[in-house]
């Protein structure tokens with residue numbers, strides 16, 4: 001793991017998504033690096049209005065309610081700024097911006113040059 005890898009610029013985006021084993025996702029970025037995550041950690045980091053209180057920022061999602069084997073069923077691009085995940089636990093309203101996905105790799109994932 002390296003923190004020296006250049007963060008994505010405004011024009012950079014995920015260029016390819018890859019399933020890595022049963023429970024990890026790898027994002028290949030257009031500027032070269034890869035980020036790798038446990039998929040459940042992405043689910044738990046959802047910041048949509050159902051998962052985080054819009055006013056207080058308090059978490060509304062009980063992590064215990066998210067199955068250990070939760071999986072993304074579908075991942076769709078949203079405009080040119082994010083990805084929307086449809087999850088096996090029925091949740092599908094969360095959009096992860098590219099910036100969020102990059103920051104998430106720093107906190108719960110890995111960044112590879």
Ligand SMILES: [Zn+2]
Nearest residue numbers: 046048051094
């Ligand atoms: Zn959510």
